[in-house]
Amino acid sequence: MFDLHVIDKRRWYLLASPILVGLSIVAMIVSAILSGIPLRLDPAATGSETIRAAGFAIPIAAAVAMAFVWWSFRATPSAFRHSACAIAVVAHNLLVLLGFQALMGILAGWQADALFFVAVMAVIGLSTQDAIAVLSRVQENAAMRRKESQEMAITRSVYETIVPTLVARLCALFVLIAIAVVGGSTVIPFAATLLVGVIVETYSATFTAVLLLTI
Amino acid sequence: MTKANIIRLIATALVLTITIFVDLNVEHPAWAKDLAFWQPEGQRDIALRYGADLGGGISALLVTDASTGKVIDPASMEATRAIVRSRAQDLATSDPVVQIVDARHILVQMSTVQDAGMMSETLSAEGLVEIVDVGTQDPSALRGTTLETVPAGSLPPESPISTPAPSLTATVAATPTTSLTATLTPTATPAPTAAATATLTATTAATPTVTVTPTPVVTAAPTTTATTTITPTASLTPTAPSTPTEEMEPVTPPTPIYETVLTNDELEHIELKQAYSSEQGSTITYAELRLTSQGATIFDLYAMARAGHYLCVTLDKQVVGCAGLQGSTLIQRDAKGNPLPLSFYASIGKAEIAPFSSIFRSGRLPVPLKVEKVGPVGSTLGQAAVRRIGIAAVIGLAAALALLPAHYRFPGLLADLALVFFGFIGLALCKIIPMPITLPSITGFAVAALLALQAHFTIFERLREGIRANRSLPRTVKNSFSDAWRSIRDTHLALLLFSFVVWVVGAATAAISIRWLGAALAAGALVSAFVTLVFTQLLMSLASNVSQEWLDERKWLLGI
Numbered sequence: 001m002f003d004l005h006v007i008d009k010r011r012w013y014l015l016a017s018p019i020l021v022g023l024s025i026v027a028m029i030v031s032a033i034l035s036g037i038p039l040r041l042d043p044a045a046t047g048s049e050t051i052r053a054a055g056f057a058i059p060i061a062a063a064v065a066m067a068f069v070w071w072s073f074r075a076t077p078s079a080f081r082h083s084a085c086a087i088a089v090v091a092h093n094l095l096v097l098l099g100f101q102a103l104m105g106i107l108a109g110w111q112a113d114a115l116f117f118v119a120v121m122a123v124i125g126l127s128t129q130d131a132i133a134v135l136s137r138v139q140e141n142a143a144m145r146r147k148e149s150q151e152m153a154i155t156r157s158v159y160e161t162i163v164p165t166l167v168a169r170l171c172a173l174f175v176l177i178a179i180a181v182v183g184g185s186t187v188i189p190f191a192a193t194l195l196v197g198v199i200v201e202t203y204s205a206t207f208t209a210v211l212l213l214t215i
Numbered sequence: 216m217t218k219a220n221i222i223r224l225i226a227t228a229l230v231l232t233i234t235i236f237v238d239l240n241v242e243h244p245a246w247a248k249d250l251a252f253w254q255p256e257g258q259r260d261i262a263l264r265y266g267a268d269l270g271g272g273i274s275a276l277l278v279t280d281a282s283t284g285k286v287i288d289p290a291s292m293e294a295t296r297a298i299v300r301s302r303a304q305d306l307a308t309s310d311p312v313v314q315i316v317d318a319r320h321i322l323v324q325m326s327t328v329q330d331a332g333m334m335s336e337t338l339s340a341e342g343l344v345e346i347v348d349v350g351t352q353d354p355s356a357l358r359g360t361t362l363e364t365v366p367a368g369s370l371p372p373e374s375p376i377s378t379p380a381p382s383l384t385a386t387v388a389a390t391p392t393t394s395l396t397a398t399l400t401p402t403a404t405p406a407p408t409a410a411a412t413a414t415l416t417a418t419t420a421a422t423p424t425v426t427v428t429p430t431p432v433v434t435a436a437p438t439t440t441a442t443t444t445i446t447p448t449a450s451l452t453p454t455a456p457s458t459p460t461e462e463m464e465p466v467t468p469p470t471p472i473y474e475t476v477l478t479n480d481e482l483e484h485i486e487l488k489q490a491y492s493s494e495q496g497s498t499i500t501y502a503e504l505r506l507t508s509q510g511a512t513i514f515d516l517y518a519m520a521r522a523g524h525y526l527c528v529t530l531d532k533q534v535v536g537c538a539g540l541q542g543s544t545l546i547q548r549d550a551k552g553n554p555l556p557l558s559f560y561a562s563i564g565k566a567e568i569a570p571f572s573s574i575f576r577s578g579r580l581p582v583p584l585k586v587e588k589v590g591p592v593g594s595t596l597g598q599a600a601v602r603r604i605g606i607a608a609v610i611g612l613a614a615a616l617a618l619l620p621a622h623y624r625f626p627g628l629l630a631d632l633a634l635v636f637f638g639f640i641g642l643a644l645c646k647i648i649p650m651p652i653t654l655p656s657i658t659g660f661a662v663a664a665l666l667a668l669q670a671h672f673t674i675f676e677r678l679r680e681g682i683r684a685n686r687s688l689p690r691t692v693k694n695s696f697s698d699a700w701r702s703i704r705d706t707h708l709a710l711l712l713f714s715f716v717v718w719v720v721g722a723a724t725a726a727i728s729i730r731w732l733g734a735a736l737a738a739g740a741l742v743s744a745f746v747t748l749v750f751t752q753l754l755m756s757l758a759s760n761v762s763q764e765w766l767d768e769r770k771w772l773l774g775i
Contacts, residue, residue, distance in 0.1 A: 052726065053720050056724060065712070118654070122659070122662050125717075133669065133705075163676060168669040170615075170618060176611070179608065182607040184600040186596045187604055
């Protein structure tokens with residue numbers, strides 16, 4: 001048996017997400033006040049095509065992910081809730097990344113270029129797959145242990161998925177930290193965006209997505 | 216060995232063989248290159264291509280052509296930059312950098328292209344598209360030539376139809392010292408570009424044979440090459456005895472002037488397409504033009520008035536393709552009244568299809584440009600940065616590869632092997648698709664590699680659970696994969712769907728970085744599924760069957 005620490009302390013786990021999102025929104029507002037735009041763009045290097053593509057791809061990908069999660073969990077009574085949780089995680093990670101970029105724009109003069117949007121898309125891809133992995137596990141455990149409460153199934157799933165997720169993300173972090181440290185100034189924004197994205201999405205997919213199911 | 220494992224073994228051996236063959240850093244034989252049938256014919260290759268961000272490329276400095284007298288304001292420079300960027304994107308394998316340097320210069324930096332001359336011409340081409348009336352004669356000889364044109368209505372009304380008899384003047388240079396001047400009135404009406412052979416009957420003993428290049432005073436465009444025998448009524452007065460055969464100096468004819476019926480202003484969209492022609496038994500290229508409503512009206516009026524004429528499509532005055540006008544050649548319209556496209560057979564070489572298509576699609580430059588300077592340029596990230604990224608990636612990957620056996624022991628080693636195999640297959644795919652090695656494509660593969668790792672770890676966690684429950688190793692291995700199947704299927708399908716959206720949006724908005732990210736994610740997701748479900752499952756099944764007792768005695772090797 002697992003202890004229900006995750007469930008008991010869910011308010012604290014869930015509180016981290018609104019704090020992060022709130023800080024991100026504040027950073028974008030400050031950036032908008034200082035430079036007239038929430039996110040400083042690099043017009044020379046980015047080109048309007050990449051921004052437009054990202055602007056289209058993110059909502060479409062989110063809608064497709066939502067539909068897929070709903071389809072995948074259609075056998076469960078809370079299929080729509082599962083897909084809403086997955087989308088909440090994607091939106092959460094997107095906002096945090098935009099806020100991080102806005103903050104670095106204020107502090108270090110970073111400008112969002114094509115690579116920034118590539119990093120955002122990569123993190124959204126990772127978020128979707130992580131959220132689905134955890135939610136799948138919850139559903140699997142709920143089906144295998146019908147007598148267990150939903151809280152127990154969620155706790156079990158978090159413990160079972162956190163190790164493989166953390167080991168996989170550690171591998172990514174090794175490479176990203178090495179690139180951020182050794183790669184030089186031209187790739188630091190790209191590596192840092194991915195680094196922050198991987199950390200935030202690991203947290204949000206493992207905790208935020210599943211704990212939202214219990215509310 | 217079970218039937219499923221035999222299939223996995225064959226699939227793994229096949230993929231491994233192809234991967235090694237493709238990854239080998241050698242010049243692959245032509246037959247192997249030809250197997251990549253999805254690549255354009257004549258450009259098929261099995262080689263790594265780098266994007267401008269990592270591999271460097273080419274830089275072109277474009278300057279506005281002041282001689283045209285066009286007003287160059289910031290808005291027109293921005294519009295010009297957008298068109299140049301669109302063309303550069305068509306030619307490049309990664310996002311080009313296109314910047315307005317100052318009031319007159321635009322700088323383009325893009326990945327290396329095979330033909331730098333073609334790149335310069337494509338970027339600086341004006342992109343003026345015209346539909347030109349070339350008269351009633353077969354225009355096949357005009358294809359590929361450059362025409363001089365004037366706006367519709369600028370020529371005398373009869374000129375495109377009537378071809379007056381040209382008045383020919385030829386100077387005969389007699390050998391050794393004879394100088395003859397002959398005025399020839401041909402008995403036939405030669406084409407203006409015809410090379411005519413005239414037999415002259417002179418009042419001297421000499422009967423010179425002269426070659427006459429007629430110089431017609433015409434404004435129309437007869438186009439055939441004809442050989443005409445002319446009997447002139449010339450009076451020749453030799454000043455010295457002449458040899459029997461004398462040659463007349465050719466007189467360069469004035470360039471024919473043709474009438475433009477439509478230009479870019481009346482064209483909504485132009486595209487070069489290819490289709491198989493059963494008549495010719497080969498693939499033909501044709502230009503498909505969609506006219507604006509106004510353009511369609513102009514075309515219809517013209518077609519009715521000039522039945523029997525030929526029209527040619529020109530790009531910057533160069534003839535791309537021609538078609539004849541029949542009395543009934545009117546623009547067809549759809550149910551909403553929108554004009555349907557017109558097709559012109561295009562006789563252009565394969566190498567020209569890509570640049571011509573790009574110029575057609577991007578439209579006409581508001582400000583004419585010239586190429587001031589072209590030269591190689593280092594990677595946009597900087598050579599030093601690329602080297603450092605390489606070192607960092609090796610360090611990070613080494614750490615990751617060390618972590619897996621440290622945490623999962625023997626299965627971790629299998630995950631290492633799977634990761635290496637994933638890398639080799641990914642590299643092979645980059646070569647044969649071909650997908651340029653850029654930061655976005657590497658990112659796409661990295662995300663897919665994480666998916667593969669997570670799938671492996673999900674299986675390994677179930678393996679641990681099974682071994683802790685004292686189940687037999689072969690059964691545990693089998694159950695681990697079947698238990699993890701749903702999670703693996705869903706995560707891979709989700710990533711495939713996501714990559715499809717990214718690729719489609721990237722292609723639709725011409726964002727090369729986003730498109731290659733989508734392509735790499737999709738390719739990586741498929742490789743991840745193969746490596747996890749075929750390669751690793753095969754190795755784990757074999758290991759659990761062959762070394763069951765040995766592994767049972769050493770459970771620490773399985774991470775227990």
